[in-house]
Amino acid sequence: MLLSENGGQEMEALILGIGNPILTDDGVGIEIARRLKGAIPGLKIEETNEAAVVLIDYVAGYDKLIIIDSIKTGQGRPGDLYKLSLEDLDKAAGPSSAHSMDVATAFEVGRSLGCKMPESVSIYAVEVRDNSCFSEGCTKEVAEKIPSIVERIIVEEKL
Amino acid sequence: MKKITIDPITRLEGHGKIEIFLDDQGGCERACLQVPELRGFESFCVGRPAEEMPRITTMICGVCPTAHHMASAKALDDLFKVDPPPAAKKIRELMYNAFQAEDHMLHFFFLGGPDFVVGPQAPSGERNILGVIARAGLEAGGKVIRMRKGMRNILRIIGGKPVMPSCALPGGVSKGISKDERKTILEAGEYSVEFCKFALGLFDDIVLKNKDYIDLVSGDVYSHRTYYMGMVDKNNKVNFYDGMIRVVDPGGKEFARFNGRDYLDHIAEHVEPWTYVRFSYLKKIGWQGFVDGEESGVFRVAPLARLNVSDGMATPLAQKAYQRMVSVLGGKPVHSTLAFHWARLVEALYASERVVELARDPEILSPDIVNRPSQTPKEGVGVIEAPRGTLIHHYQTDDRGILTRVNLIVATQNNAAAINMSVEKAAKSLIKDGKVPDGILNMIEMAFRAYDPCYACATHSLPGGMPLEVSIYGSDGKLKKSIKRG
Structure with missing residues (x-):
């Protein structure tokens, strides 16, 4: 999918939904990615429940990356949406942890290996209530917010 | 008693923490690995058609989906007798x-x-x-x-x-x-x-x-001198996909060789109040606690265990590499x-x-x-060698193929007792006089990292992991010192 951005310059873009679709709210990133695809069929979407450096396999070669994942800060309300940058995650977690490798270190590793990593990265994280019970679909609080989150991402990212 | 908490473990696929309890002299009195629980998998599955399981079980874990897919497929072969x-x-x-x-x-x-x-x-x-x-x-x-x-x-x-x-x-x-x-x-x-x-x-x-x-x-x-378990082919060579389950004792002698369908005759599970993990042990030996040796039912699975239970590898280059490893490390079993x-x-x-x-x-x-498939389903077992060890899927259904019971014994559960023993032994050997510098902590973590443990780690919420945090508690239970790294 080529996205028009910055005065019409064409960018190869990927939307990556991360999470586990059978672990209640953990799957919210995947659900949002699917709805974005439903709203704009031409979008390039990938889904994964993998972590760590595997992300390089998905994102290398794209110019623009939009990640949608869940987050559990415990400080917001379920369904709250945060927009993060790679730098935000860098501050939150150092490179010696497996899961901190998810995004920030995956980029560092990818670049150090000479992979073409996306220049433009947007990370959307949805505050979750339950990510430890096996169940299809999100909790009511999170599910109710999904349509407005989809709309907001479309506007923010000019999809 | 002082308490040290390492949470989460660096580079472990999933979340967990090691707790180390120091005695009054500053040595390690006890250490254990704790992991959070993901709840309700069996009830999630019961009532669904069994043929959905290869799709569902891949989502349990982002680390070994293909292992669950294959174990599930083999369980369905057995269930439908095809x-x-x-x-x-x-x-x-x-x-x-x-x-x-x-x-x-x-x-x-x-x-x-x-x-x-x-x-x-x-x-x-x-x-x-x-x-x-x-x-x-x-x-x-x-x-x-x-x-x-x-x-x-x-x-x-x-x-x-x-x-x-x-x-x-x-x-x-x-x-x-x-x-x-x-x-x-x-x-x-x-x-x-x-x-x-x-x-x-x-x-x-x-x-x-x-x-x-x-x-x-x-x-x-x-x-650790433990029993070992893994799958072998008819020539006793390592096989990940199909074969018999072989168990050798700490001296390397064959202790058991069985069809995966009979796993309940050989593997039992022990429960401790401080963790959700069930500890697998050899049923015919019994649970003697977190100890090694021939009298203990603790066994190990995964790469080293598979090489220990086998007579070699079925491909030429791997066989050479196998022989070299065994030779350098002084013969089998390698402990x-x-x-x-x-x-x-x-x-x-x-x-x-x-x-x-x-x-x-x-x-x-x-x-x-x-x-x-042409037969009426009732019960099926599928066994595969996952990267982290022997993985067992066991399904029971009604005559329409609707699941009535699901039991999974995952690889890390089979290694769980040994992992705890390894962590405790390393902690006891390395922590002296209450001194726990960063390098030593990593060497304790190395004890479990070798097993490549994975605890139902499909939760991927951001930021995913926090920097390693060590909290040291005084004997009064109050936090004395907190060290963060990462």
Whole structure:
């Protein structure tokens, strides 16, 4: 999918939904990615429940990356949406942890290996209530917010 | 009593924490590994058609979805009493070996390898893949990426996608392999063979030529005399996809050899009040606590265990690597926990050679890839050797094939008792006078990292992990000191 951005310059873009679709709210990133695809069929979407450096396999070669994942800060309300940058995650977690490798270190590793990593990265994280019970679909609080989150991402990212 | 908490564990796939309790003299009195629980999997499955399980179980875990997919497929074969055609078995085995090679290399280079390649005492900020690249060279990093990309492409060709595959059916697979696809698979397999040879060479140069590492591997701190369990073929060679389960005692003598369907006659589970993990043990020996030796039912699984229970590898290059490892480490069974890393490389080479063998097999192109089930289902068991050890799926259904009971025994559960023992032994050996510097903490973590443990780790919420945090509590229970790293 080529996205028009910055005065019409064409960018190869990927939307990556991360999470586990059978672990209640953990799957919210995947659900949002699917709805974005439903709203704009031409979008390039990938889904994964993998972590760590595997992300390089998905994102290398794209110019623009939009990640949608869940987050559990415990400080917001379920369904709250945060927009993060790679730098935000860098501050939150150092490179010696497996899961901190998810995004920030995956980029560092990818670049150090000479992979073409996306220049433009947007990370959307949805505050979750339950990510430890096996169940299809999100909790009511999170599910109710999904349509407005989809709309907001479309506007923010000019999809 | 002082309390030290390491939470979460660095480079462990999933979340967990090690708790170390110090005695009044500052030595380690007790240590244990705790993991959070993901709830309700069985109730999630009950009431669904059994044939949904290969799809559902891939979502339990983002680390070993292909292992769950295959164990589930084999359980359905058994449930519906249908034997897949030879080509279907070969396609499944090919895909599974591609997964095994890729997963083993991910662990060696990104998770476990930094302990060796960078060094156990190196600053924590350097003990990661970037540190490995700094030592082994940029070229090595590029090779890792290329090898894994090739293997994951095989998973995509056969399974539909590299994670959460959807190809296995009761009695076979949903899609065959075309000539063009075989060419791609063969190229990836051949590259992977060369890459595994390179990785073993790297292990030789960086680890085996370093006396300090050899002392660490062969020393008592990381050693346990346990039973071992793994799957073997009819020649007692390692097999990941199919065969009999073999158990050897701490002296290397065969203790049991059984069909996976009979696992309940051999494996029982022990429960402790401080953790959700159930500890597998050998039923015929019994649970004697977290101790090793012939009198204890504790056994180990995963790469080193598989090499210990087997008489070798079924492919030529891996067989040579196997013989060298056993010879250098003084014969079987090898009890050193850190030798899991070496065994992992030997297995990755075997898996890569097996991909090439199967891709060259003319039958792999056969369109005869599924036999339709015709019998009324009731009960089925499927066993596979996951990267992290023996994995068992057990389903019971009504006569419509609707699930009434689901039991999974996952690989890390089989290693759970030994992992706790290894953590405690390392902590007791290394912590003196209450001094717990960063390097020593990492050496304790090395004890469990060797097993490549994975605890239902499909939760991926951001930020995913916090920096390593060590909290030291005084005997009054109050926090005295907090150390953060990462």
